[in-house]
Amino acid sequence: MSSSPRKRPASEAIVAGGVVVLLIAIVAIVLLSGAGRSLYPPKAATHEAAATSGLYDIVFAIAVAVFLAVEGLIVWSILRYRRRPEDVDLPPQTHGNNFVEVLWTLIPTVIVLYLFVVSYNTLNTVDTVTTDPDIRIQAIAGQFQWQFEYLDAQGNHIATQTKPNGDGGGMAVPVGERVQVTLTSHDVIHAWYVPRFLFKRDVIPGQTNKFEFTVNEDEAGQTFRGQCAELCGTGHRVMLFNVVAMTPSDFDAWLQNLIAVENATPPPAPSGAPVLKEEAKNISFAQTTLQAPANAPFVIEFTNSDPSSITHDIDIKDSGGKVVAEQDTIPGGTKQDYTYPALPAGTYTFFCSIHSNMTGTLTVQ
Amino acid sequence: MATHALSPAVAAYRGGLYEWLTTTDHKKIGMMYVLNSFIFFLIGGIFALLVRSELAQPGIQIFTNEHVYNESFSIHATVMIFLFIIPMLAGLGNYIVPLQIGAPDMAFPRINALSFWMLPLGGILLLAGFLTPGGAAAAGWTSYPPLSERGALASPGPGQDLWLASLVLIGTSSILGAVNFIVTIFKMRAPGMTLFRMPIMVWTVLVTSVLVLMATPVFTSALVMLFIDRNYGGSFFNPATGGIAVLYQNVFWFYSHPAVYVMVLPAMGVISEVLPVFSRKPLFGYKAFIFATAGIGALGFTVWAHHMFTTGAVFLPFFSLMTAAIGVPTGVKMFNWIFTMFRGQLTFSTPLIFSIGFLTMFLVGGINGVFSAAVPVDFALHDTYWVVAHLHYVLFGGSAFGVFAGIYYWFPKMTGRMLSESLGKIHFVLMFVGFNLTFFPMHMLGLSGMPRRIADYASDAGWNDWNLVATIGGFTIAISMLPFIWNVLVSLRNGKIAGDDPWEGNTLEWATSSPPPPYNFDRLPEIRSERPVFDQRHGLGHGGHANGGHDDPGHDDAPKSLPAPGAAS
Numbered sequence: 001m002s003s004s005p006r007k008r009p010a011s012e013a014i015v016a017g018g019v020v021v022l023l024i025a026i027v028a029i030v031l032l033s034g035a036g037r038s039l040y041p042p043k044a045a046t047h048e049a050a051a052t053s054g055l056y057d058i059v060f061a062i063a064v065a066v067f068l069a070v071e072g073l074i075v076w077s078i079l080r081y082r083r084r085p086e087d088v089d090l091p092p093q094t095h096g097n098n099f100v101e102v103l104w105t106l107i108p109t110v111i112v113l114y115l116f117v118v119s120y121n122t123l124n125t126v127d128t129v130t131t132d133p134d135i136r137i138q139a140i141a142g143q144f145q146w147q148f149e150y151l152d153a154q155g156n157h158i159a160t161q162t163k164p165n166g167d168g169g170g171m172a173v174p175v176g177e178r179v180q181v182t183l184t185s186h187d188v189i190h191a192w193y194v195p196r197f198l199f200k201r202d203v204i205p206g207q208t209n210k211f212e213f214t215v216n217e218d219e220a221g222q223t224f225r226g227q228c229a230e231l232c233g234t235g236h237r238v239m240l241f242n243v244v245a246m247t248p249s250d251f252d253a254w255l256q257n258l259i260a261v262e263n264a265t266p267p268p269a270p271s272g273a274p275v276l277k278e279e280a281k282n283i284s285f286a287q288t289t290l291q292a293p294a295n296a297p298f299v300i301e302f303t304n305s306d307p308s309s310i311t312h313d314i315d316i317k318d319s320g321g322k323v324v325a326e327q328d329t330i331p332g333g334t335k336q337d338y339t340y341p342a343l344p345a346g347t348y349t350f351f352c353s354i355h356s357n358m359t360g361t362l363t364v365q
Numbered sequence: 366m367a368t369h370a371l372s373p374a375v376a377a378y379r380g381g382l383y384e385w386l387t388t389t390d391h392k393k394i395g396m397m398y399v400l401n402s403f404i405f406f407l408i409g410g411i412f413a414l415l416v417r418s419e420l421a422q423p424g425i426q427i428f429t430n431e432h433v434y435n436e437s438f439s440i441h442a443t444v445m446i447f448l449f450i451i452p453m454l455a456g457l458g459n460y461i462v463p464l465q466i467g468a469p470d471m472a473f474p475r476i477n478a479l480s481f482w483m484l485p486l487g488g489i490l491l492l493a494g495f496l497t498p499g500g501a502a503a504a505g506w507t508s509y510p511p512l513s514e515r516g517a518l519a520s521p522g523p524g525q526d527l528w529l530a531s532l533v534l535i536g537t538s539s540i541l542g543a544v545n546f547i548v549t550i551f552k553m554r555a556p557g558m559t560l561f562r563m564p565i566m567v568w569t570v571l572v573t574s575v576l577v578l579m580a581t582p583v584f585t586s587a588l589v590m591l592f593i594d595r596n597y598g599g600s601f602f603n604p605a606t607g608g609i610a611v612l613y614q615n616v617f618w619f620y621s622h623p624a625v626y627v628m629v630l631p632a633m634g635v636i637s638e639v640l641p642v643f644s645r646k647p648l649f650g651y652k653a654f655i656f657a658t659a660g661i662g663a664l665g666f667t668v669w670a671h672h673m674f675t676t677g678a679v680f681l682p683f684f685s686l687m688t689a690a691i692g693v694p695t696g697v698k699m700f701n702w703i704f705t706m707f708r709g710q711l712t713f714s715t716p717l718i719f720s721i722g723f724l725t726m727f728l729v730g731g732i733n734g735v736f737s738a739a740v741p742v743d744f745a746l747h748d749t750y751w752v753v754a755h756l757h758y759v760l761f762g763g764s765a766f767g768v769f770a771g772i773y774y775w776f777p778k779m780t781g782r783m784l785s786e787s788l789g790k791i792h793f794v795l796m797f798v799g800f801n802l803t804f805f806p807m808h809m810l811g812l813s814g815m816p817r818r819i820a821d822y823a824s825d826a827g828w829n830d831w832n833l834v835a836t837i838g839g840f841t842i843a844i845s846m847l848p849f850i851w852n853v854l855v856s857l858r859n860g861k862i863a864g865d866d867p868w869e870g871n872t873l874e875w876a877t878s879s880p881p882p883p884y885n886f887d888r889l890p891e892i893r894s895e896r897p898v899f900d901q902r903h904g905l906g907h908g909g910h911a912n913g914g915h916d917d918p919g920h921d922d923a924p925k926s927l928p929a930p931g932a933a934s
């Protein structure tokens with residue numbers, strides 16, 4: 001039987017303890033420096049996000065404390081208790097200790113119960129749906145684009161924003177007012193995600209999800225990026241959208257303008273220009289070859305015969321891959337005359353900017 | 366053929382390719398599991414490198430057909446989970462469990478061979494998808510319908526059907542293996558090997574097998590339902606025909622969350638063998654550890670919907686509470702491991718270094734998982750790169766480091782030769798650094814809003830730097846495999862002769878020759894604790910010449926679960 005292990009020199013403990021203190025110091029410096037900022041979520045833009053952000057801070061503080069305590073214990077153990085040549089006899093054969101087992105069962109239990117309670121309380125702030133929101137928007141997700149339909153208190157259509165981002169695009173919302181978003185999809189599962197809202201919600205066909213938020217008053221004029229967060233096919237990454245925060249009066253003007261645009265008759269195609277026809281159906285172009293005259297503007301009369309959630313457009317790129325003409329997308333069940341600038345003779349590719357499989361050849365001669 | 370590469374070091378088994386193809390020896394089957402899983406690890410790794418290369422900088426560089434990008438990450442994950450981690454650990458268990466309980470083989474040797482041979486077949490089916498029109502499965506390893514249903518913009522090609530068929534096959538392999546393990550462990554233990562003297566590795570394989578047996582049939586039902594939807598006009602999951610999309614997610618995660626423990630418990634078993642041996646101490650809190658393992662197994666069935674917090678179709682408080690609760694037994698294990706090293710005498714051989722890698726990285730994977738248990742925080746982090754970081758800290762930082770600890774630990778037993786320590790340490794340093802470079806930045810990417818499974822991102826989104834770092838890390842991991850493969854190839858021929866017990870082990874596999882004879886043991890030491898070989902070495906018990914030996918390899922119906930006379934308590 002082995003017994004009375006050699007007494008370890010105090011220097012080992014000093015070295016081991018020193019390394020642990022050093023590690024803690026490094027972590028503290030990283031967390032307090034600029035690099036540490038990237039371990040926090042982005043600045044909360046809504047009242048709900050502020051609550052989530054506060055919860056994150058609590059979880060993060062506990063996480064750092066647990067990380068430092070346990071990693072510190074590991075590092076200390078491996079530095080302090082390495083076997084030395086004179087270690088011939090066995091160390092004490094400790095089989096366990098019921099007291100410490102109970103201790104390190106109870107302490108984590110208390111911690112996780114505390115976390116559960118605070119997160120449950122926050123959940124009630126973040127995930128509440130009311131019956132009388134100020135603004136109602138139905139977000140329609142389709143492969144691979146978003147549309148935002150504005151509804152009145154009875155759920156009737158006011159106007160639809162078909163342009164999810166870019167110039168004049170985006171889901172506009174007034175700051176300081178409670179916005180309720182209803183999510184619908186007619187094809188696959190998508191997810192509505194805005195990082196600065198610290199929030200996402202799945203858009204599931206056959207199921208209606210709702211959530212609410214109130215953008216902070218000091219965010220008027222800001223544009224928040226959003227995008228689909230649930231794999232939805234080949235165009236998953238192009239399902240981008242913006243949320244545009246406006247003062248309530250700007251928002252009212254914006255919405256009136258949207259209504260006016262929707263009711264306006266589309267301008268007639270410029271007279272004299274040659275008119276080509278194209279149709280999109282079942283996520284493909286009916287014609288994959290088109291001809292246009294060289295050096296003269298022309299028009300494509302475009303019909304989108306897919307379901308209303310599927311949007312298409314016809315953009316053109318030259319043989320070098322440079323995009324020479326871009327159009328706005330139109331939802332399924334609508335038509336539009338796209339006017340294109342004069343192009344020099346050559347072979348071009350026309351394509352839908354939403355669906356990478358939809359391409360065709362445009363011969364300009 | 367790799368079998369030829371193995372044969373010089375296992376001269377006792379030399380018998381050519383035919384012998385390997387027809388064997389029912391659990392040790393050869395176990396080694397084939399390990400080799401097969403490692404090959405699929407390399408295949409899965411190549412897909413990961415393709416994905417990381419595409420994401421290194423904004424813009425589309427490699428995948429001009431973005432569908433192939435979706436195929437790449439889908440097949441990467443499917444291969445790593447179903448063809449690397451799960452079978453790799455099953456293979457280590459296959460080799461080690463009969464040895465550790467003093468049995469001559471598994472209970473059903475031919476079913477054991479069947480379970481193995483289904484795996485390469487399943488893998489070939491899965492990868493055959495690349496040869497079909499429309500390519501391999503591209504709906505992610507989760508394959509949520511309606512995206513995985515048949516449809517022009519969903520999954521039109523046969524690749525998705527091959528994915529389903531392949532996973533049914535691999536699942537069946539798992540179920541057969543689980544039955545085999547359970548029967549072996551309950552019926553084939555040597556005299557004196559009571560349940561509470563079984564090595565922790567055996568316990569973790571037992572709990573894992575129960576999880577597999579309870580969960581995998583449920584998963585198979587989801588796969589079959591989706592197959593019917595796709596091919597015979599079923600309407601289980603497709604809302605367009607009256608199905609329920611979220612139903613699939615419930616059934617899928619009812620399996621796939623316990624599957625996380627299938628992927629991590631045996632790796633915990635490995636390091637629970639390694640840490641005591643290289644600390645020269647028993648595992649701290651042996652019974653507490655077993656109860657924690659069983660607790661994780663049981664709680665593992667109550668947390669599946671934490672993968673679905675953002676669906677709006679989940680009772681959030683229950684799954685949040687249970688998810689938080691499962692952290693407790695995991696924490697108990699962490700402290701038991703640390704206190705095993707505490708006041709021990711640590712020898713930093715490669716198996717111990719990889720085990721410490723497991724401890725430090727799995728801790729991160731446990732902590733960043735708690736963020737997602739807080740539901741509102743999960744609303745922010747779900748389906749972002751944060752989750753990618755979390756799952757890799759658990760499954761790579763945890764399981765894969767545990768797998769390598771096990772390979773370095775048992776390679777001398779399997780082949781009779783030692784691996785090079787210095788190459789092993791180079792492997793560890795490269796893999797550890799590469800791993801953290803790859804996956805730690807993903808926390809930052811996820812927090813700042815980068816979703817999973819996108820082929821490209823805007824150059825002004827602020828994600829460029831961390832993506833580049835992650836890609837550099839990914840290639841560092843790939844490079845770390847070179848010293849490992851070189852080490853194995855060289856050591857098979859020229860490695861130092863290991864002897865029976867090179868590490869001063871505790872458990873019965875170290876009581877037989879390296880490699881063991883086909884029937885495993887000429888004689889067994891007396892089993893009076895969970896460390897029979899330790900007891901024998903230090904003259905505890907009665908000298909190890911007792912009645913445990915049983916030389917007849919075909920004689921596997923002997924009553925072995927009875928304790929040896931006088932061995933009680």
